[in-house]
Amino acid sequence: MSQQRKAVALISGGLDSMLAARVIQEQGIHVEGINFFTGFCVEGHTHAIRKRDRNKPKRNNALWVAERLGIKLHIIDIIEEYKDVVINPKYGYGANLNPCLDCKIFMVGKAHQWMREHGFDFIITGEVIGQRPKSQRRDTMPVVARESGVGDLLLRPLCAKNLPPTKPEREGWVDREKLYDFSGRTRKPQMELARKFGLVDYAQPAGGCCFLTDENYSRKLADLWRARGERDYELDDIMLLKVGRHIRPRPHFKLIVAREEGEGRFLQGYKNRFVHLYPVSHSGPLTLIDGRLEDGDLELAGRIVARYSQGRDAERVTLRAVTPEGEKTLEVAPFKPHEISPRWVL
Numbered sequence: 001m002s003q004q005r006k007a008v009a010l011i012s013g014g015l016d017s018m019l020a021a022r023v024i025q026e027q028g029i030h031v032e033g034i035n036f037f038t039g040f041c042v043e044g045h046t047h048a049i050r051k052r053d054r055n056k057p058k059r060n061n062a063l064w065v066a067e068r069l070g071i072k073l074h075i076i077d078i079i080e081e082y083k084d085v086v087i088n089p090k091y092g093y094g095a096n097l098n099p100c101l102d103c104k105i106f107m108v109g110k111a112h113q114w115m116r117e118h119g120f121d122f123i124i125t126g127e128v129i130g131q132r133p134k135s136q137r138r139d140t141m142p143v144v145a146r147e148s149g150v151g152d153l154l155l156r157p158l159c160a161k162n163l164p165p166t167k168p169e170r171e172g173w174v175d176r177e178k179l180y181d182f183s184g185r186t187r188k189p190q191m192e193l194a195r196k197f198g199l200v201d202y203a204q205p206a207g208g209c210c211f212l213t214d215e216n217y218s219r220k221l222a223d224l225w226r227a228r229g230e231r232d233y234e235l236d237d238i239m240l241l242k243v244g245r246h247i248r249p250r251p252h253f254k255l256i257v258a259r260e261e262g263e264g265r266f267l268q269g270y271k272n273r274f275v276h277l278y279p280v281s282h283s284g285p286l287t288l289i290d291g292r293l294e295d296g297d298l299e300l301a302g303r304i305v306a307r308y309s310q311g312r313d314a315e316r317v318t319l320r321a322v323t324p325e326g327e328k329t330l331e332v333a334p335f336k337p338h339e340i341s342p343r344w345v346l
Helices: 015-025 043-049 061-069 079-087 100-117 141-148 188-197 215-228 235-240 261-268 297-307
Strands: 006-010 030-037 073-077 122-124 245-250 253-257 275-279 287-291 317-323 326-332
Touching (some): 006 015, 015 030, 015 061, 030 061, 030 100, 061 073, 073 100, 100 141, 215 245, 245 297, 275 297, 287 297
Parallel strands (some): 006 030, 006 122
Antiparallel strands (some): 245 253, 253 287, 275 287, 275 317, 317 326
């Protein structure tokens, strides 16, 4: 009897990676999934916090995909290793701070290492030619295979017929005729294939969970780097950039203002690490201050916070500020909307 081959699939939680794994499963190959945790892809976290996202699935999509496919999923924390990809991408960024090509090379390389250590035969990804402008082009796909070190052990089942045969195809481990020739940005072929497989309730097929592709998030991260004078971050930085209204009225400090009750509860977990303030005469948001405060800055911050409180139309709003020197009470006149410069709001 021929040996059953084993493939490891990069599972992002999206439709494409789920379909790629299922296509290979259909050929009788043992498939296990691998998901790399960078800290930038936790959409269930924000859905759980914000009231407006209450109806969105609060789930880890990679785990959900693995459950639907009936495969084992290995989640690997790469937060520290991944920093160099984000900070120093060899191939640069996409439209925002997304180092997509470097990211794909890095993850495929890590998967290749895992594959060899665990006795697997080849790697599956859900890539489709022409779908992503940075990493999924005909000219960049060979770069991923070459620089990751995986070579022709990287199989892309959804667009394999548009590419030269890989070793799994040449050796007969998989039947090339049962692979696909998808291309371009349309997701209709993938959605039709999902229907044939009976796969429903999957993550939005055109969506991606990486916050680095988001313009607003990237702007906040770039601002963080400028303010600190270095390109670095910690996991808490990643999480806080996803939450609240970020306002930088001075180069040396910014405010993180809760926009609703759920965000306020989340920021409560960080308040002991930051100077923070909140209205006491009116209902209003908990606000963290990130940076250093100089003369007059606390009152400036208070006037901004008062603007976002229920006392925005009052003559004076009383706030409580908690600083390293102790608690302080402030009475301030709320800013009017036109007094908050659009340049301050990140």
